[in-house]
Amino acid sequence: MKNVLRILLVCLIVLMSGAQAGEIVKTGINVGPLPSVAYNSDTGFQYGLLANIFFYGDGSIYPEYFHNVYVEWNQTTKGAGLAQLQYDSEHLIPGIRVTADLSNIVQQTWGFYGFNGAQSTYNAAWLDEAETSYKNRLYYAMQRNYFRFLVNFQGNITGDNFRWLAGLGIMNFNIGSVTQTRAWSDEFTDTTTLYDDFVNWGAIEANEADGGLVTTLKAGVVYDTRDFEACPMSGLWEEFVITAAPGFVGNESGWLQVAAIHRHYLTLIPDNLSIAYRLGYQGVVAGKMPFYMQGMMTNSRNAVDGLGGSKTVRGIMRARLVGDGYAYGNLEARWKIVRFTLANQNFYFGINPFVDAGMVVQPYAYDQDNVPAGYLSGNAETVHIGYGMGIKLAMNENMILSVDYGFAASANDGSTGLYIGLGYLY
16 A cells, blocks of 8 residues: 555656646546555455546536536455446536435445444454464454445525435345355354354344345435535535434334534635534434444435544544444645646645544444453443544546545554545545
8 A cells, every 4th residue: 555655646746747837627528537446455456447527518617517427346356346326416407416326335344343432342463363362364344245326315495505405225235244255255164253253142133134125214404605515615514414214114123313414614725725624423313223234324415334434533443433323523634735737637736634533422232141241341432533644636626536544543443544535535
């Protein structure tokens, strides 16, 4: 991954060496293809392609766009992968913003560390072959594959800033042990994972252990005064979202969840430097959410996996915090250091130092009677913190290549994380 960062910096220097001054108004269709390449010792070498496609029309609303399509496909040499199609437009249906996501997600080594954050013990020695207490290097992993279709609609209540929200989500989860997958079954035939142990101890209910079909309905309100969506320099972005999974539509159990998110953007130097922060809460207010949905973070446009990792608390392990309710916050400075044009495209290069935090505020209730004491820390939940630095290379304001590197403040949450993707976090 260090080599990836070096390559990105070299590319930046090459681009800047041929840069020209001035801003170009974009028209028509603009396609920004990129390779989807990474490496991880557990999932193997990742290879694939992604593209962000913008339709600017006659350029009259540039840098806003008429339609945006995001496509990504990747595979890894050990069986993980993603096939994703996303769409976003305020012009498909006059007066209605439409966002949609169609994805097939394969996660053969999804992190599972128990429930309720610091109340569950994380023991790094169990993953280290040099330690006498070694279990296996995928002890904190499980298979979590799912197909999802999400579509959301937003329309104005008063003016352009205060909007209603409605949405539909269909997700089919296939949950299992990594010892049962094609990629890992030969290596771990005689060992168990924490997921296996929790199933055997009854901490994960038998009817939820292999996943299931989940259908959700979403409703809420959005207040949005951002000056520009891709990288706001000023404004507010507020959301209150209610998500319901009614039992009568085939869900294994019915539940009701609420989420509230506050985002604020403040300009320090016009066009170049801003401060952005996000505060969020999400909790189950009725019914019982299945354990495999616990890590799904809801907002007005899509659903992201958390709490922990690239989309929520950078630096701590992905999905480290699992519970019925969460509180989280992010703070970062966004400095656009230099702007230039090259090959008829507008670019800027920026950095974003950040601090993230999160905790479980509503514990997940599960049967702990057969869970050995060494797996439960006996500690009260606390705030989990990550911090680090990101770099951004943006083309035509909307397509933003992002590299964030985060550190976990506590060894109980991991060590570091490197995240390469598109766009700012919020």
